[in-house]
Amino acid sequence: MDVAHAQALVGDLALVPAVPESDATGLALLGDWCHRFGPIVAVDAPDGLLFDAGGLAHLYGGEDRLLEVLEARLSALGLAVRLGLADTVGAAWAWARFGPAGIIESCAQHAALASLPVAGLRIEAAIAKRLGQLGFGRIGQLYTLPRASLTRRFGPHLVTRLDQALGAVEEPVAPLTPVEDPNLCLGFAEPIATPEDLTRAIHHLCAGLCRMLAEHGLGARRLLLVCHRVDGVNGRIGIGTVRANRDAGHLARLLLERLDTIDPGFGIEAMRLIATRTDLQAPEQLGTLHANHSDGGDGGGDAELDMLVDRLIGRLGAAHVYRMQPVESDWPEHAMHRVAPMAETYAAALPVLPRPVRLLAYPEPVETTALMPDHPPAQFIWHGIRHKVVHADGPERLTPEWWRGGKDRAERDYFQVEDESGRRFWLFRQDRAWFLHGFFA
């Protein structure tokens, strides 16, 4: 069914574009989540998960209990699930999708699968359709057919799938490896409370965590330090970096800047440092690091800037540290954009238009004497002071960006003017009113 047809059927149909990549990621995440029930979980794209229940059932009080628990927990996540449990992957797959779902008793798959449609064998739709046309609609009908004839007509895959479902051949699965955030825990024989002890512990944790990160080629973007107090109250410090970083000294410094927010109370018995967000970070070459330091090269400079920015953000807050980036717009208010301090700025050709070094946040009205329709002012009064214009260039006619919601609907004629004292101003006329909008150097 195409979208247009669906819309003809349902008037107020909401459309969400399919994103197979994020579906796959989501499925993998769900698989990871399932690790809490058992160690071996595999993704069965595009819409299934395989869960090895071998040796687990007794932990839940039987296979049916296990399925109940699984179903309840998955449903609680808002998922609609169908669960099948059998001796083989193939049989469980078919039972969940084409059977009544639930459990096929051990060694009963031969009988259980017989009445299911052949599509339950995990075969191409075209082959399933062909089998149907030949009158072999159910899996059981294939049991008695000569296998050589089947292979000749439908390739080896069909027979393999049949054997796998019935348990005649082994089927390997590729389980997901469980992942968790890199973290390190430090327990203390005696609770600690002094700033010196805490500082030392933080340095220790940072050094250890950075070694772990380096092993995986990662760098920290966000760290969480959890301090477990003897009375069970936890203190937390969270910090962030602008780029993946595993410089233990730097990370420790960022944490220590916030140390005063931790109240050690009667003492802290354990600390855990968790890298809650990490990015890939290439291993640094020890040699070049030194070289950069000695000649003050760019690489080292970048890293130092990063660290400076990290510390500024730590003190001022993320909202107050930013970078200006030019935007493709001639309208002065829109020509610059705030971006994250270390964001990649595109080296776009900056507008070659002359612009004042300082732009007023809001244009200020001025009184002028000027000839209509498009002449520069002969003089203007700003903050009660009269400026006589000796030189002027313009108009630079700018049309508002009409698609934006703002109030500005009229075009502006900008003039660069110079007064007798040599000061240069940026004035504009909008409709019939004049404004001062900036100063040139």
Added chain:
Amino acid sequence: MNYAELQVTSNFSFLRGASHPHELVVAAQALGMTAIGIADRGSMAGAVRMHVACKQAGLRLVVGCRLDLDDGLPLLVYPTDRAAYARLSQLLSFGKSRAGKGGCSLDYADVRAASDGLIAVLVPDRPDARLGLELTRLKRDFGDRAYVALTRRFRPGERARLAAIVDRAHGARVMPVVTNDVLYHVPERRMLQDVATCIREGCAIDDAGFRRERFADRFLKPPAEMVRLFADYPQAIEASTEIAERCRFSLDDLAYQYPEEAPIPGLNAQEALERFTWEGAARRYPDGVSETVRAQLRKELDLIAQMRYAPYFLTVARIVRAARAMDILCQGRGSAANSAVCFMLDITEIDPTKSNLLFERFISTARNEPPDIDVDFEHERREEVIQWIYETYGRDRSALAATVITYRAKGAIRDVGKAMGLPQDVTAALSKQAWAWSKEGVSGEQAQSLGFDAGDRRLAMTLDLARELIGFPRHLSQHPGGFVLTREPLADLVPVEPAAMENRQVVEWDKDDLDALKIMKVDVLGLGMLGCLRRAFTMLEDVHGWELAVATIPPEDKDTYRMICRADTVGVFQIESRAQMSMLPRLRPKEFYDLVIEVAIVRPGPIQGNMVHPYLKRRQDPKLVTYPKPELEAVLKKTLGVPLFQEQAMRIAIECAGFTPDEADGLRRSMATFRFDGKVESYEEQFLKGMARNGYPEDFAINCFNQIKGFGSYGFPESHAASFAILVYASSWIKCHYPAIFCCAILNAQPMGFYQPAQLIRDAREHGVEVLPVDVNVSRWDSTIEGGPKRQAVRLGLRLVKGLSVHEAERLTSCRYQPYPSIEALHRRSGLKVASLEKLADANAFVGMGIDRRRALWDVRALADSVLPLFAHAARIGGANIDGGGIEIMEPPAELPVMPAGRHVVEDYAATGFSLRAHPVSFLRHRLESRGAMPFGHLADPVKARDGKRVRLGGLILVRQRPGSGEGVVFITLEDETGIANLVVWPDLFEKQRRLILAATMLGCIGRVQREGIVVHVVVEELIDLSHLLRQVAREEAAPDTVPDATPSMPKSRDLYTRDIRVTHGIKVPTRDFR
């Protein structure tokens, strides 16, 4: 001091200019300009419209264009005379052929080679050294015809920039000339221009950035304002009018470009035409040419001589003769059928002296437009005619006319919505609201009814801008069959570009443009029914030895008219649609002219003008026939006083509303095109006032005007209806007397017409025709007639097997020197691909060998496309017997379950779209009966289904139709094994059960019978989805999900997105849904 704006970009620089040519001209005139120059980008596509508008406004047009060079600054070029124009046109053609479709790629060297007589204006950017070099170069090559454009950009440092340019210009002794680089006629169009840029660049307005036009004020300014803005450069202002003065070339210089025709040595074209005409007359009237005919011919020939149209008639006659020589059926239609000369030249088959038509509508001295003859050829052989024209007239002297693809409501909403950054589902929902041809777009209320906030600024802007964009040209495409033929090389006349199809070329102008310049064109169109008729004639000759042609079919045959009156017209030309069929029993055609009326009456014109019922009433009761005015009796007598044809409506405008013939024609045209915007209202006023002045009732006047409105877009003049009626009669006659041949011919001419093979075959069988299944040992590609003159059967052809290619079918038939004994043998002998064999097995085409569908599929699956080398060798050494040789792989026999009958039917539908076995519904009859449903066959019985009776019905959906004139009424045609049922669904019920109606494949309904003569409708009260029942047909043996969905291939519907019928697990009945 005066000023002429020379750098004007119209919206024929697609998605760049934001004003129509006529808007620009009208604005320029209002501002007091006396000349204007067009400079579209590498194109002359908008030049003719500009030219026409300028003539109306009394402005002089400076024809030119802007060339964006690959290796230099852009140039504006304006030809000073006809020869220079020819060079420019050649240059553009060259640039287009080099760039490929849509582009134009030129170097400075190319322009230099064509520089004679061209004025060139350099468009500078920065006043740098490069500019100096280019100016020097320009001066060297163009001499005193070299200029440089001086344009305000409203940027900082402008004064200095202009001064520097002028400085450089003086240095190179090049004259500066002021231009304003105009993109739109009024400042308010800037927004639309920005949006057009975004559509062109494929970006949203928020991301457009510097891709938008950055310089302000790109609209037309009054000359006085331009003088003020360039107060420092008065000479540069004067240079603009100087250029306008120097360019004396006008597009009118291009007129009269007929190819020379001198078929008879020693005679000129007019003399030759006269001789052919009188010879033709002698042939048409062996008993002597009557005085009226003589007078009519004399009159036409005089007019043709006066207008110098003789070569045109000779050209069309030559094409028609050539087609006949190639054994291709053809027939002229349209207004040409008004001409007795065309009849004598065998271009048309209508004897115009019998029907008292108006030659003036065809050619009028006042209108001064070239005649326009449309000729239909057999659809699939039209290409041969086209290639003949190319070869005969030369590829450099013939090309297809262009069609300007313009924005309609849906596309405008879609593109503007995207440019404005609206989410895709919002634009999709909005564009669905737009009725394809409306000029209104989507209103705020409509948007609100979809649950959008009409106050939202973006949304409101989108709807406004989309409305403005409607009618904007988007790109050029090729006309389906309009040929331009010229005496001189075509590229001297108009830029020519290569078409998408190989060996085709297209000019930049469309039919209206060519009309305006009086350049000759011939319409070479394709018509499926002609191909069907030719096939039928060939079969008639093969089977009965009867050589027949359209003109020699026995006229006025009673049996044929009886069949037509029964509405037994499935497959017949034109009168096969549901609306036509329901009209037939009411109109009861008894003679040829009734068919002419039948063809014309079921059209938007008469329907919108409320002319249908008055006509039918008068037919039943001759006492009702009156004439609004005695003078009109001559005009309206044939149609009982009710105007049904275009000519009649025009004539009423002339006789009753006081229009001049030219005004009447202008009125008709104003309805059809966007070209004369805003004139419709003034015509309407004039019309109604004129009628009132002459004392006609207001409702008659309004109806007449509505009818003209309807005619505007769907014109059906009487002559055209008459040409079509000939084909109606011919196809009806064959169907009536030779149903087997008719069925066979129409199956081979598919796709055409209204019905699918399933219905055509069913119809033939109901008329006693034996239809034999596809068989690999008998069938050819086409369906064929088996048996002799006494009794015939239709053998279905391999073309009905879905997915089988002609090529594979040819291999099959060419190796069939003796019947294939087995699938193996067929495979080995013909080398057919396994995939093709599977398709044949699906279609049960091996059943003639005694191998049923399942066994065939099982056997075919075992074959491989390439034989293993060892076996191939074995086959060679043992290969005395070509079919039997080779080594079989021995395998144990497999028991295949027997396919039940229902499943066979399902598979038939999947493989061929029809079944010769039982109807799918017949398997469900007992279930339908248990629900109290009546077989459709009973509907014809006035006792079992009396008028007003409440009935229950159930059947497959054949057609869903929502006619534009029906105000939302939906017609559904259902089919069961006994017949069809016509359902009428009122709009409120449709809205309530919309989903069910559009999604179901099988419907049940409760409704009331409505009888009108033999026409039976069922007015639906409630609908029930029975699609699940249909699924049962296939499902007699297997578990529910064994029959996977055959992926439904949904054909596109017209407008309403629903023309599928989705397959229920196998049965695919393609329905046709119209709106």
